[in-house]
Amino acid sequence: DTEVTQTPKHLVMGMTNKKSLKCEQHMGHRAMYWYKQKAKKPPELMFVYSYEKLSINESVPSRFSPECPNSSLLNLHLHALQPEDSALYLCASSQDGRVSGYTFGSGTRLTVV
Amino acid sequence: AQSVTQPDIHITVSEGASLELRCNYSYGATPYLFWYVQSPGQGLQLLLKYFSGDTLVQGIKGFEAEFKRSQSSFNLRKPSVHWSDAAEYFCAAVWLQGAQKLVFGQGTRLTINP
Numbered sequence: 587d588t589e590v591t592q593t594p595k596h597l598v599m600g601m602t603n604k605k606s607l608k609c610e611q612h613m614g615h616r617a618m619y620w621y622k623q624k625a626k627k628p629p630e631l632m633f634v635y636s637y638e639k640l641s642i643n644e645s646v647p648s649r650f651s652p653e654c655p656n657s658s659l660l661n662l663h664l665h666a667l668q669p670e671d672s673a674l675y676l677c678a679s680s681q682d683g684r685v686s687g688y689t690f691g692s693g694t695r696l697t698v699v
Numbered sequence: 700a701q702s703v704t705q706p707d708i709h710i711t712v713s714e715g716a717s718l719e720l721r722c723n724y725s726y727g728a729t730p731y732l733f734w735y736v737q738s739p740g741q742g743l744q745l746l747l748k749y750f751s752g753d754t755l756v757q758g759i760k761g762f763e764a765e766f767k768r769s770q771s772s773f774n775l776r777k778p779s780v781h782w783s784d785a786a787e788y789f790c791a792a793v794w795l796q797g798a799q800k801l802v803f804g805q806g807t808r809l810t811i812n813p
Contacts, residue, residue: 590742628789628803629743642800676742687733688801690742 590691598697607694609660609677618660621676667698701726703792705804713812720775720807722790730792732773737787785811
């Protein structure tokens with residue numbers, strides 16, 4: 587298995603809703619990442635988990651809450667989002683982020699109404 | 700600061716023509732370098748990567764890239780493009796120094812004329 591799987595592929599949520607994005611990989615990678623990508627822009631790093639511990643938080647608002655239940659799973663919990671949070675959310679994993687490169691999932695297209 | 704620059708926001712080439720997408724990095728030490736491709740609404744797919752050794756790197760889908768230390772460049776090339784190559788291309792780098800985060804260029808959108 588050489589893939590990163592993200593669910594759901596599309597999500598529409600209201601500003602008062604609570605929802606979660608899920609990411610899964612079975613490549614034995616020990617680093618996992620959440621990125622946010624707006625249209626016509628490169629991905630922006632949000633969070634990094636290394637060996638299931640949060641190692642980098644790029645000053646992301648607390649309405650985004652990451653969770654890494656085990657080495658294969660990464661969640662992003664969403665609460666009280668704003669319309670400007672609408673974007674493509676990408677998950678990635680790497681064995682060694684420098685040498686092997688990152689494997690990206692197909693993303694979740696999030697729309698906040 | 701560590702940065703990656705893709706000077707061309709949008710490039711249009713005819714099907715069958717050759718392609719070169721430019722990428723430059725800043726910050727003295729040589730980083731690990733990558734090229735990714737993204738089709739509309741999709742995730743990023745790794746085309747190729749460079750760490751050391753042979754400066755001409757072969758990737759998937761017929762792409763290659765050449766690392767030139769003197770120019771701090773890592774340009775992507777393809778001898779003959781296909782309509783299916785239309786996509787967004789991102790150059791990215793990771794440095795051993797600092798936070799070791801993947802730094803992306805702004806991307807180059809490739810349009811193919813029939």
